[in-house]
Amino acid sequence: MEVDLSKITLRPFKLEDADDFLLFAGDDQVTNYLRWQTLSSKQEALDHIKDVCIPHPWRRSICNDNCSIGFISIFPFSGEEDRFKANIGFGVAVKYWGHGIATKAVKMAVPQFFVDFPDVVRLEAFIDAQNLGSQRVVEKTGFQKEGMLRKYAYMKGKLRDMFIYSFLSTDLPANP
Amino acid sequence: MEVTSVVQLDQTKAKDECLNLSLRPLQVSDVDDFMVWASDEKVTRFCTWEPYTNKEDGLNYIKNKVVPHPWFRAICVDDRPVGAISVSANSGNDKCRGELGYVLASKYWGKGIVTRAVKMVVDTIFVEWPHLERLEALVDVENVGSQRVLEKAGFQREGVLRKYFILKGRSRDMVMFSLLSTDYQS
Numbered sequence: 001m002e003v004d005l006s007k008i009t010l011r012p013f014k015l016e017d018a019d020d021f022l023l024f025a026g027d028d029q030v031t032n033y034l035r036w037q038t039l040s041s042k043q044e045a046l047d048h049i050k051d052v053c054i055p056h057p058w059r060r061s062i063c064n065d066n067c068s069i070g071f072i073s074i075f076p077f078s079g080e081e082d083r084f085k086a087n088i089g090f091g092v093a094v095k096y097w098g099h100g101i102a103t104k105a106v107k108m109a110v111p112q113f114f115v116d117f118p119d120v121v122r123l124e125a126f127i128d129a130q131n132l133g134s135q136r137v138v139e140k141t142g143f144q145k146e147g148m149l150r151k152y153a154y155m156k157g158k159l160r161d162m163f164i165y166s167f168l169s170t171d172l173p174a175n176p
Numbered sequence: 177m178e179v180t181s182v183v184q185l186d187q188t189k190a191k192d193e194c195l196n197l198s199l200r201p202l203q204v205s206d207v208d209d210f211m212v213w214a215s216d217e218k219v220t221r222f223c224t225w226e227p228y229t230n231k232e233d234g235l236n237y238i239k240n241k242v243v244p245h246p247w248f249r250a251i252c253v254d255d256r257p258v259g260a261i262s263v264s265a266n267s268g269n270d271k272c273r274g275e276l277g278y279v280l281a282s283k284y285w286g287k288g289i290v291t292r293a294v295k296m297v298v299d300t301i302f303v304e305w306p307h308l309e310r311l312e313a314l315v316d317v318e319n320v321g322s323q324r325v326l327e328k329a330g331f332q333r334e335g336v337l338r339k340y341f342i343l344k345g346r347s348r349d350m351v352m353f354s355l356l357s358t359d360y361q362s
Contacts, residue, residue: 035269081224084342121347122339142225147335151356154269158311164352166338 003064003099009071010060010108013053013152017061019065020068021053026091033155034091043110059112062092062105070095076117086113090137090164097133108134113168115141119140121169128154129161143167198357199249202242204362207234207249213281222316223279224343238342247301251293253279258284261293263301263311272309275300278325294329300331302357309357314340314350326353331361 013021022045031038039045053071060167062070070092075083080158088109092102114120125143127134139145143165152162202210213219214228216235228234242248246265250257259280266273276297280290302308315322317336322360331353339347 041264081342082338085346144338145338147313147352149334149352149355151272154272159272164335164337168339 001095003096003101003102005100007065008101008104008129008151009063009066010105010112011063011066013049013061015046015049016057017068018042018049021045021049022157024070024091029094033131033134035155045172056085058116060105060109062101064096064101069096071104074109074123075119076120078107081115083119086120086123086141087116088123088125090134100136103140106137110141110167111172114172123167123169125165125167126162127165128155129163135163138165138167141167142171144171145173153172183333195287195289196254197289197295198252198255199261199293199297200252200255202248202250202257203237204235204243205240206257207231207238209250210234210260213259213279216282218282219279221320222319222343226344247274247304249297251278251289253289255282257294259275259290261274261290263297263305265305274305274308275310276313288328290322290325291328294325295311298329298355298360302360310354311356312352313352314352316341316343317349317351323353325352329355331355333357 008132009038022039022042025039025048028038037050053093056073057076058074061068062072063115071092074086074088076083077087082166088106090102090106092105110123113123125134125138127138129148130143134162145169146164146166149162151159151165153160208231209334211228211231211234214234217227220227228237228296242260245262247263249261251259251261254337256328259278263274264275265271276294278290278293298311301311311331313331314337315326323333332352332355333353337350337352341348
């Protein structure tokens with residue numbers, strides 16, 4: 001399958017994306033390393049878009065030719081002490097893996113996010129030690145690997161080792 | 177002359193190691209001892225809080241934060257509190273993880289007290305909290321003394337987290353350390 005990376009864009013989710021959303025959010029392979037429960041019906045997809053995606057502080061649909069094939073979520077922490085930090089997560093439908101789509105999407109998302117949330121200084125990603133694909137995405141987009149956090153948290157009932165990566169607002173290339 | 181000073185040094189070291197150290201809950205009646213370290217700006221340098229200036233605040237802290245805390249102990253020398261050590265708890269998917277913190281009156285620095293106290297916590301926390309898999313600690317990159325405590329207590333240094341924390345208005349890089357229940361067993 002050919003993918004034209006120039007057709008990959010980011011935009012907010014719409015209720016009309018529900019069928020496409022279910023294609024990736026209903027797939028265990030995509031949700032394996034996410035905290036989401038795999039969705040199992042169009043109604044659940046509609047509810048998730050309405051209750052989670054749309055009110056989310058910064059969630060975008062990754063689109064191929066304006067058709068939703070994945071998501072990027074960046075969540076600033078709440079509370080006075082933590083507002084300067086945020087956490088990134090992403091996922092792409094399996095049939096589109098291997099084309100550099102997530103890498104392109106993260107490369108577009110990160111600078112835009114720092115513009116939208118100027119108080120955030122540190123963007124971090126927690127990536128399962130076995131999730132090599134996502135590790136490559138964040139490394140290619142300029143995140144710095146800081147270390148491996150052993151037995152850091154439970155994910156879908158199993159205790160996981162996670163790599164912690166960060167991208168600081170000061171890591172952005174300086175404007176000419 | 178040289179022989180005498182070597183003997184004196186050895187005696188000091190032996191005396192420090194013999195210090196009668198214990199951990200027990202910190203109570204409202206300990207407030208005067210608490211104020212000794214809590215009002216010292218050398219001690220609070222890497223703490224998020226400013227030195228305490230009045231006993232009323234100290235009493236409130238002990239009543240409202242210490243007493244209900246999931247795991248908080250006074251570090252005592254001859255049963256008098258000279259510092260404190262605590263482990264925080266998390267819930268849900270993060271329940272496997274607890275964060276260690278400690279503080280010691282500056283007069284008692286350099287005697288290995290905190291290292292011994294950390295070892296005492298490690299000896300008991302995984303038994304008291306069987307769901308705990310990972311004890312972690314975050315230390316400012318400039319707080320070398322505290323990093324040495326954790327290394328001596330057997331913690332593993334996992335990496336430096338950049339601008340992880342805001343301390344008194346400034347971003348700080350923090351070193352992440354951890355000790356797993358499986359590290360402790362082996």
